[in-house]
Amino acid sequence: MKIFSAPLQGYTDCAWRNIHSRVFAGTIDCYYAPFLRLEKGAFRNKDLRDITPEANSSYRLVPQVMACPREHFSVLVEKVASMGYREIDINMGCPFPPVVKRHCGAGVLPYPEEVKAMLAVLCEYPDVAFSIKMRLGVENCEEWRTLMPIIAAVNPVHVSLHPRTARQQYGGEINMEQFGRFYDEAPFPVVYNGDLRTGDDITSVSTRYPRLCAMMIGRGLLYNPALAYSGNDARHKIMVMHRLLFEYYRNHLCGDAHLLAKMKSLWEYFLAETGDRKCRKKILKSSSIEKYNAAVEEFWHSLNND
Ligand SMILES: Cc1cc2nc3c(=O)[nH]c(=O)nc-3n(C[C@H](O)[C@H](O)[C@H](O)COP(=O)(O)O)c2cc1C
Known part of the structure; x- marks a missing residue:
């Protein structure tokens, strides 16, 4: 079964994808970039740089x-x-209320007629x-029914379905x-696509739905970048990935505060449910790069004691 990120x-972002694909080579068949959009009628250079073929x-x-x-x-x-x-x-799944409202x-x-006009x-x-990439609907989990022939008419290579409504955002039961x-x-x-964590x-989703063309994993790869990797050096590779991300962002972001904020945001997902909770808290609360590095070191030690 193919695995999509x-x-x-x-x-x-491009740094995460490059580093992930290098450390966990061969585990992901295709990376999907976060949505490109226009802001105040213009492209942001940062967004375009993120998807250049080079x-x-x-x-x-x-x-x-x-x-x-x-x-x-x-x-x-x-x-x-x-x-x-x-x-x-094509993003037809973003559940952010100001986006949905528009x-x-x-x-x-x-709005089937609007979908038809867009496609x-x-x-x-x-x-x-x-x-x-879509959801079941906004409020109603059967809105997809009316859309299916409209979507079929444009002959998509595939449709990724996250089986929640937009109202549910990213929580609540998967339907x-x-x-x-x-x-x-x-x-x-x-x-x-949805809640694949282990x-x-x-295995259970791909066995139950053998005709699926792929499984798409989002937060599961943030929690555990080794999720689709079967080697027995996964923990070492995760540490390598962390080091490479840290080095990349240290070289490309402006100043420690920015670097710290970026790394801490990754740890909102990174290895959650693993290792020592107190160490995790220390990482998330660290107020300097020195404290961050010390807390991460302590976290790696806590993993060895698991
Ligand atoms: C922080 C965050 C950012 C997301 N950004 C995008 C995005 O740019 N485009 C998109 O189609 N989905 C986006 N999603 C949705 C995910 O791609 C995915 O559909 C969702 O998280 C459910 O899959 P998962 O349970 O494997 O994470 C985002 C989700 C989260 C939590």
Whole structure:
């Protein structure tokens, strides 16, 4: 079964992807970049730099676009296609309330005519393949039903479904019953996405749905970057990944405060539920790089005592 790395805005940036793909080479079939969008009508250089083919040359990358307002959709597709990409992922899953309110991200799901109008742009790009990343609906977990023929008509390479509503955001029960219906009825390849945290989770979903074209993992790879790795030196590799991320951000971010904030944000997920809780707290509360490094050292020792 193929494994995809899900887009996680603020986490799976180009540095994370490069380092992950180097340390855990061969474990991920495709990395999906966090959504590209226009801000106040313009692209941010930082966002474009993140997806240049040169900076992402050592793995397969599919950029994602999220148009908000949706009138930006064709500008976004045009930009990504002009960078040479021949596959683009369309965000129809972002549950952030201000986005949803504007009928963008997952907010478009209850409006089939708006989905149709947005996807109509794709006919202008016959040499670009499109995938869609979506949820079950906004409030109603059966909104996908009306959309299925509209989506099928644009012939997506696949649709990744996170079986929650936008209202649920990233918590609450995953709706496997609705996922099963979507999987049974979809005339296009389906990718499962949601709450895959362990190797057993991956095995059980892929066994239950053998026709899936891939499993997409988001937070699971932040919790455990070795999730799809089967070697017995996973812990060592995780430490290497941490060191490389630290070095990269130390060289590219401005000053200790920025570096500390970035590293601490990674630890909101990194190895949660593992190691000594007090050490973790120390990392998250560290007020200087020296204290951060000392707390991380202590954390690694606590893992050895597990
Ligand atoms: C902090 C954060 C940022 C995210 N950014 C994106 C994004 O840019 N594009 C997208 O399609 N989904 C985004 N997602 C959703 C994830 O890709 C994924 O669908 C979701 O986390 C559920 O999968 P998981 O349980 O494996 O994490 C984000 C989720 C989180 C928690």
